[in-house]
Amino acid sequence: MQHGKYRFIVGFLALPVGLYALFVVWPFIQSIYYSFTDWTGLSPEFKMVGFDNYERMLDDDIFWKSLQHSLLLALLLPLVTIGFALFLAFMINVGGRRRKGGPVVIGVRGSSFYKIVYFFPQVLSIAIVALLFAFAYNPDSGAINSVLRGIGLDSVQPLWLGDPNLALWAVMAVIVWSTVGFFVVLFSAGMASIPADLYEAALLDGAGRATTFFRVTLPLLWDTVQSGWVYMGILALGAESFAVVHIMTTGPGGPDYSTTVMVLYVYQKAFRDGQAAYATTIGVALLIVTLAFAAVVMRLGRRERLEF
């Protein structure tokens, strides 16, 4: 049986690896190659220009602004989203008070209902979410300012997306709103597979909710939290922030570049300004930032694996 083994493995691996190489690895290599050219994206003609695009990028104020915003998003969004999701997931699955005759570990009343509600935003396309919030943020007739007026805060009527000091925060709030549900479900699944005896033992020892969370739940959930963290960081650097910024603060990336992010800048350079080569250069920078982010999270988050 031994001699057929390698053929079997190769047969199974070749196709996925080939697909991966063709659709993931190859585009990366191509992008890096194009970043050394003056390709416009509008014509097949281009020539090599060496490091020109990179020099230009280091001199580009808007690039630095977009990098700054992207980093802020990558640091803050996972922190807020994951923290919030952990809290909600804990309350849904473990945080309930024990009811007579019921199981020991239980969520708060109506937890299955909450779980569905939290997941709702995931069902909506991010484009729709962004549009809805663009309407809500409308300073003239939007829901948020109307509520403020309704409770008598007539003098507090922020411009939200029109104010360079608020726009980025307004955008972040939308990303948190739309992603937190996914992590609640993810963490719920993780918590559900933690053996109930561990909780029982903790409760018998008189542990409160906070202690249970930090001593039992979080350590056993650590792997999930970590991959969730990386995933959220990548969303914040990539697709999610692009969609929200592009749709809500369309065009330039907010008043006075206050919400511009790296992915948006890549898009603008490639598909508005006809500078595809420069766009790929920024794309390479984004790749480096993303990889560095993932590496740092993996490194800092390394700890002993607990088996149960």
Place this chain on the structure above:
Amino acid sequence: MGSTSDVRSSSEGVGRRDVIKRSAALGLISVPTMSFLSACASGGGSDNGDKAEEGKKTAKNPLGVNDTAPMEFVLFDGGFGKEYAEDAVRIYEQNFPKADVKFSATQKIQSTLQPRFNQGTPPDLVDNSGAEQMDMGILSSKNQLADLTPLLDAPSYDDPNKKVRDTLRPGIVEMGQLDGDPVWILYYAYTVYGVWYSQKALDSLDEQYPETWDQMLAVCEKAKKKGMAGWTYAGKYPYYIPFSLYPMIGKVGGVEVLDAIDNLEPNAWKHPAVKACFDAYYELYEKGYILKGTPGLDHIQSQTAWAQGKALFIPNGSWVENESANVIPKDFDLAVSAPTGIDSSDKLPFGTIWASGGEPFIVPAKAKNTAGGMEQLRIMLSEASSKNFTSKVKSLTAYNGGTDGITLTPGLKSGVAALDKAGENVVNPRLQDWYVQLQKEKIGVSALGEMMAGRLTPAEAIKKIQSFADETAKDTSIKHYKHQ
């Protein structure tokens, strides 16, 4: 990436490791966010070789269209819809019954056509318009556009003794040139920019449209007392403000000021006329004549607020009549005016207005049937097709005239009247088609938008804009243009 369909099924029943694996897999796919660029990676372009043979030139077929060659036409499906083009395509099909005509309309011009330009297989005629407009300077400098001079020198569709170029509105041919003689672009629509308002609302204030800035402030004050703001604008896209601000600068300081600005000359923005006009607009903010919350509104929201009578004036282009048709009340009596000036010492008379071509049509140089693409344009520039466009979408075309015998909507009628009044004094600032990023983001959003929101003074705004303009002038990755 918003969709997480394969995770949605993972409720509590799924094991923890499974979920980790899945989330990791999701993470992996989302890493190469940049690789979407690969979709348009350039393929080796095959040049010429497969061009359609030229047909016989006759009086009825002056461009020598091969009557059996297929013709492909891609239209931007925007505010003007696609009906007008379909009608013109039908005429082409009647004239060349043996030709196979393919017509399609899309809002995504660049994403649809970029790969085809890269592969050297573009369609024969393109309406390169909308948010995804391809950069015309780059297309022309990379030899992707056909020179339309043969079309302009061909006899017009209606009168064999008149060349096409002699049937066009003034400025259309020049706008299609980028530098030198070749004409790369034919702007089919003709847009009037200016200050749009409801004549009815103005009448209710007992006022005429103000010709000097003092009168403008007086009208706004009167409106304010009636609980109406004087102005609103597309706050998220403040590059609508120039539609009335630039012609005002031209009126106050003369066309040379605008030309210097377009040519990116050093200190062009430091001209006193620019300062005077910026000060005037800033005064609207200072005196509270701008609709509250305007900086946070997009173009649709601000147009809606204006149509509801919350504000009197809005800077806009003539597409607003079609675009806001469903919110403008029946008795609104839409009107457009040339911008208000400062006073009688202005260089140009009241009536100086910005009008120019819109809806740019191009014939790709590598198209198989360039003659067919140009012939399709020649058909569109006939009087009948032009009238058809105007009556269907409430906008003028590049064809000079063609408004007789059709009922003009109020906005269109007032646009035609404004053009008549302007006479020679039509200005056409080019920043918005020459330097898109400079005009929209830098001047529009980062300077004018900030100034109108009260976060920059006029002097600061001018300084900022001047440095943006200098940056653009120095940027070698951008193609630079000069007024001829």
